[in-house]
Amino acid sequence: MTLVYVVAGEASGDVLGARLIAALRARRPDLDFAGIGGPRMAEQGVPSLFDYRELALMGLLEVLPKIFRLKRLIADAVADVAKRRPAVLVTVDSPGFTLRVARPAKALGIPVVHYVAPQVWAWRPGRVVKLKEEVDRILCLLPFEPIFFELAGVPVTFVGHPVLESGADHGDAARFRAVHGLGAEERPVIVMPGSRRMEAQRLLPIFGGALRLVAQQLPGLRPVLPVAPIVAEAVRAAAADWPAAPILVEGNEAKHDAFAAVAESHGAGLIKSGTSSLEMAVAGIPHVVAYRLNPITAAIAKRLVKVPHASLVNLLAEREVVPERIQGPCNPESLAEALLRPMLDPAVAAAQRVGFGEALAKLRAPEGLPSEAAAIAVLGIVEERGGQ
Structure with missing residues (x-):
C-alpha cells in the first residue's frame, strides 16, 4: 500500500492531521498511514510513534532544559521515516520539531509537504530560503502567504483555513x-x-x-x-x-x-x-x-x-x-x-x-473545504512521484 506519513507536534496539528487523513482516505481508500500525533489522529487509526505531549514547549528558555530529550525524539522520528520510506511525508505546523524531521527525509528523496506555513513572514524572513531545502510544497492557511513564498521560490498552495470547518459556530x-x-x-x-x-x-x-x-x-x-x-x-x-x-x-x-x-x-x-x-x-x-x-x-x-x-x-x-x-x-x-x-x-x-x-x-479556499483542498495538494505530490 502507498504510505503517507503525518507528523504533528501539538494539539492543533493533531486536529489538522486527523482531518487531512480523513480527506485523503475518502479519495484514496488504498492509502496507508503512519506518523506522530495525538488522540484525533489515533481516532483515524494512526497510532503515534511517541507521546507528542513531550513536544509541548514554547520559548527559548523553556526548551533548553529538555534539549537533549527533544533531540532524541527528533532522531527517533527521522529513523522511523527513513525505515518506512513513505510516498510522502506531511509535516503539520510546529516547525521547530517537524521541519527537523523534514530536512533529512527530503535528503533521502522522500517528498515533503508542510501543512501550515511557518510564520517567517512575521519574523525571520531570511529563514524562507532554507525552506527550499526542507520541503517540496507548503500548504498555506492565510491568503497573504503564497506571494511571500512564491517570491522565494518555494512551491505553495493556499488551501484555506481549517477554522472554517471547525464547527465553532454550531454549538448548542x-x-x-x-x-x-x-x-x-x-x-x-x-x-x-x-x-x-x-x-x-x-x-x-x-x-x-x-x-x-x-x-x-x-x-x-x-x-x-x-x-x-x-x-x-x-x-x-x-x-x-x-x-x-x-x-x-x-x-x-x-x-x-x-x-x-x-x-x-x-x-x-x-x-x-x-x-x-x-x-x-x-x-x-x-x-x-x-x-x-x-x-x-x-x-x-x-x-x-x-x-x-x-x-x-x-x-x-x-x-x-x-x-x-x-x-x-x-x-x-x-x-x-x-x-x-x-x-x-x-x-x-x-x-x-x-x-x-x-x-x-479572506480565509476561504478557491473551492471545497480546507481539508479537502489540502488532500488534493498532497495527492498531487503522491501521484507525481508515482504513488498511484
Missing part, C-alpha cells in the same frame, strides 16, 4: 447550560490560556486577576475554560481561587457548546494570541487577545517580529478589530477593561463582529 447553548447547571442570571465568558503548559502557567494568574476585576462589575460572571488534556491539571490548580468556580470543558463538541452559550449571553472571550482568536471570530464572540513571553524571549522576539498585529483577525482585517494586550499591557487591569467593553456596550460588540466578517471572508 441550551445543552451547555443544562449540562453545567448554568443559571439564567449567570453570564459565561470564554477563557483560553493556550494548549502548552508554559503558556498556561504564565497566563492563568494574569487572567485570574482580570476576572476578579470584571466580576466586581458583573456579579454573574462565570469563566468557562476549554482545555487540552495536557494542561488540564495546571488549569484546575491555577483557577482554584478564581471569583467564580470555572467550568472546564474538554473536546470540540463541549467547547463549541460553550461558545454558543457565551455568544447567546452576550459574553466575551479572554484569549491567548493565536488561532483561538479565529475560533472566536467564527463563533461571533467579542474578545481580547493577550500574550506574555519570558522577558528574555520577548526581547529577542521584539527585534525579529515584522508585522503590525499579534491577532490573526487584525492581520486579516488590516486594522485593530480586537484589542491586543501583549507583554506589559498583558496585566489584569488592562485585560479587565478590554474584556468589559463589549460586554457592557453592544455597539462595541457589534463593531467587532463586523470586523470578524471581513477577516473570515
Whole structure:
C-alpha cells in the first residue's frame, strides 16, 4: 500500500492531521498511514510513534532544559521515516520539531509537504530560503502567504483555513447550560490560556486577576475554560481561587457548546494570541487577545517580529478589530477593561463582529473545504512521484 506519513507536534496539528487523513482516505481508500500525533489522529487509526505531549514547549528558555530529550525524539522520528520510506511525508505546523524531521527525509528523496506555513513572514524572513531545502510544497492557511513564498521560490498552495470547518459556530447553548447547571442570571465568558503548559502557567494568574476585576462589575460572571488534556491539571490548580468556580470543558463538541452559550449571553472571550482568536471570530464572540513571553524571549522576539498585529483577525482585517494586550499591557487591569467593553456596550460588540466578517471572508479556499483542498495538494505530490 502507498504510505503517507503525518507528523504533528501539538494539539492543533493533531486536529489538522486527523482531518487531512480523513480527506485523503475518502479519495484514496488504498492509502496507508503512519506518523506522530495525538488522540484525533489515533481516532483515524494512526497510532503515534511517541507521546507528542513531550513536544509541548514554547520559548527559548523553556526548551533548553529538555534539549537533549527533544533531540532524541527528533532522531527517533527521522529513523522511523527513513525505515518506512513513505510516498510522502506531511509535516503539520510546529516547525521547530517537524521541519527537523523534514530536512533529512527530503535528503533521502522522500517528498515533503508542510501543512501550515511557518510564520517567517512575521519574523525571520531570511529563514524562507532554507525552506527550499526542507520541503517540496507548503500548504498555506492565510491568503497573504503564497506571494511571500512564491517570491522565494518555494512551491505553495493556499488551501484555506481549517477554522472554517471547525464547527465553532454550531454549538448548542441550551445543552451547555443544562449540562453545567448554568443559571439564567449567570453570564459565561470564554477563557483560553493556550494548549502548552508554559503558556498556561504564565497566563492563568494574569487572567485570574482580570476576572476578579470584571466580576466586581458583573456579579454573574462565570469563566468557562476549554482545555487540552495536557494542561488540564495546571488549569484546575491555577483557577482554584478564581471569583467564580470555572467550568472546564474538554473536546470540540463541549467547547463549541460553550461558545454558543457565551455568544447567546452576550459574553466575551479572554484569549491567548493565536488561532483561538479565529475560533472566536467564527463563533461571533467579542474578545481580547493577550500574550506574555519570558522577558528574555520577548526581547529577542521584539527585534525579529515584522508585522503590525499579534491577532490573526487584525492581520486579516488590516486594522485593530480586537484589542491586543501583549507583554506589559498583558496585566489584569488592562485585560479587565478590554474584556468589559463589549460586554457592557453592544455597539462595541457589534463593531467587532463586523470586523470578524471581513477577516473570515479572506480565509476561504478557491473551492471545497480546507481539508479537502489540502488532500488534493498532497495527492498531487503522491501521484507525481508515482504513488498511484
